[in-house]
Structure formats: C-alpha cells, structure tokens
Amino acid sequence: MKGKKKPAGKGGTSGQWADHLTQKAKSMGYPARSVFKLEDIQNKFQIIKKGDIVLDLGCSPGSWTLYAAKLVGDQGRVFGIDLKAVETNLPANALTIQDDILSPEHPAFIEPHTGKFNAVISDMAPATTGRKDVDAIRSLELCRMALDTALKNLAFQGNFVCKIFQGNDFKTFEQEVKAAFKECRVFKPESCRKQSKEIYIIAKAKIK
Numbered sequence: 743m744k745g746k747k748k749p750a751g752k753g754g755t756s757g758q759w760a761d762h763l764t765q766k767a768k769s770m771g772y773p774a775r776s777v778f779k780l781e782d783i784q785n786k787f788q789i790i791k792k793g794d795i796v797l798d799l800g801c802s803p804g805s806w807t808l809y810a811a812k813l814v815g816d817q818g819r820v821f822g823i824d825l826k827a828v829e830t831n832l833p834a835n836a837l838t839i840q841d842d843i844l845s846p847e848h849p850a851f852i853e854p855h856t857g858k859f860n861a862v863i864s865d866m867a868p869a870t871t872g873r874k875d876v877d878a879i880r881s882l883e884l885c886r887m888a889l890d891t892a893l894k895n896l897a898f899q900g901n902f903v904c905k906i907f908q909g910n911d912f913k914t915f916e917q918e919v920k921a922a923f924k925e926c927r928v929f930k931p932e933s934c935r936k937q938s939k940e941i942y943i944i945a946k947a948k949i950k
C-alpha cells in the first residue's frame with residue numbers, strides 16, 4: 743500500500759493526523775484508518791501470507807478483513823466476527839458474521855476450519871467508558887477470549903495478533919501469550935494515536 747506519509751505536526755495534532763488517515767483509508771476503499779495498523783504489523787512481522795485461512799475478531803467495519811482478504815488472495819479465506827454487522831462490500835474469499843465472541847458457543851462457521859487457521863487477528867475493543875482502569879479490564883477480557891479462540895483454532899505454527907489496552911494485568915497476559923508461541927513481541931504501529939493506551943501483541947508460530 744502506498745502513500746501513507748506522515749503529515750508535519752503528527753504528535754502535536756493527533757486529531758488532524760487521525761482525520762488524514764481516515765480520509766486516506768476511504769480514498770483507498772477501506773472503511774476505517776485501522777487498516778494502516780494492520781499494514782504496519784504486516785510490513786514488520788509478515789503474519790499473513792498468500793493462501794492463508796485467517797480469523798478476524800472484532801472485524802467491523804471491515805478494514806482488516808478487506809486488507810487480509812487481499813493478502814491471502816483467491817486461494818485463501820478470511821472469516822470475521824463482530825458484534826456489529828459489516829456493511830463494507832467484501833470479496834468472495836471473505837465472510838463475516840454478527841456475533842459476540844464472549845458468548846460461550848463458538849460460531850458454527852468456524853468449526854470446519856478448527857485447527858486449520860494460519861492467523862487469528864484481534865482488533866477487538868470494548869466500548870470505552872472514559873475510565874482507563876475499567877476499559878483496560880474490559881479489553882483484557884476480550885484479549886483472553888481472543889487468545890483462547892486462537893489456541894483452539896490455529897494450526898501448528900499459526901500466528902496471533904491481539905490489540906490490548908495497557909493496564910495492570912498487561913504483563914501477565916503477555917506471559918500467557920509467550921508461553922504458547924515461539925516468538926512474541928509488543929508493537930505500537932506508527933498509525934496509532936500517540937496518546938492511546940492501545941498496543942498490539944504479535945505472536946508467531948504457535949507451539950502448543
């Protein structure tokens with residue numbers, strides 16, 4: 743993807759920077775600027791490759807799904823789940839459903855691919871309350887479910903990406919991820935708002 747240059751003043755005027763990225767994403771056919779976060783992650787860690795089967799948790803409005811569908815190509819598949827419906831037009835190799843990842847039953851559409859996913863990516867975020875401690879606890883709950891889903895559904899050596907709002911239990915969660923994957927890194931994409939508490943855990947090669 744080309745043309746993602748930082749305008750002068752990034753950092754000082756993060757609202758303008760976010761607006762710039764939103765417009766840029768829309769001009770490229772993506773519904774949200776979050777696409778640039780996955781692009782930053784992909785450029786640095788190569789978590790998705792052609793032909794992969796990808797599970798996208800918290801996929802609405804669809805930017806990651808669309809970008810991942812391009813990366814996997816015609817031979818790959820992307821499945822997305824979100825509380826909200828995805829209204830973006832997606833290519834034939836991408837399918838999304840409206841569901842709550844916290845509900846105990848995993849959606850039936852994942853089941854035929856259990857143990858075969860090459861990447862589970864989670865950009866899930868709770869509705870924020872304005873209280874950073876509460877938001878971090880709710881984010882952690884989603885992360886734990888994302889990790890559980892990844893461990894149940896990833897193929898051996900599959901990759902996991904998870905957004906987390908940094909709070910007290912961040913390190914504990916990071917250790918849980920580290921224990922299950924060969925490599926684990928913490929990464930803040932350039933395209934994240936500077937003052938945001940969100941950060942991504944990038945885990946490569948599931949080992950158990």
Ligand SMILES: C[S@@+](CC[C@H](N)C(=O)[O-])C[C@H]1O[C@@H](n2cnc3c(N)ncnc32)[C@H](O)[C@@H]1O
Nearest residue numbers: 776800802803804805806824825843865866867
């Ligand atoms: C930042 S947005 C994701 C943006 C998306 N990655 C994209 O690029 O278009 C976070 C999403 O997490 C979803 N979410 C939050 N809690 C969820 C849950 N329990 N189950 C499924 N999705 C959830 C929200 O509905 C929201 O759409």
